[in-house]
Amino acid sequence: MSWKDRLRKPHLPKKQLLFFSQEQLHNDYFAVIRATWFKDGKVCGVTESQIHNYDVNAIAEFTDIISTALHAGADVSALCIAPAEELGIEPT
Numbered sequence: 001m002s003w004k005d006r007l008r009k010p011h012l013p014k015k016q017l018l019f020f021s022q023e024q025l026h027n028d029y030f031a032v033i034r035a036t037w038f039k040d041g042k043v044c045g046v047t048e049s050q051i052h053n054y055d056v057n058a059i060a061e062f063t064d065i066i067s068t069a070l071h072a073g074a075d076v077s078a079l080c081i082a083p084a085e086e087l088g089i090e091p092t
Contacts, residue, residue, distance in 0.1 A: 031080035035069040
């Protein structure tokens, strides 16, 4: 196999990860969400978002941040005071 053959092979899509844990958080945080961004199969950045209040808008903001990151190809880790079922996350 030559180096040209390796270039012709299609790259398999990266399997994305979603980690969720229900935790007690400090400073009145509702959730802390960390997204790991990739370019050419390598980590190119990490962003972290905090949601401070526990109300209807907090759940919508949580869902929006996670779905946007996953649709863009990032891996996501989230800590939240609410249970997964309340957020629409199904355990696998």
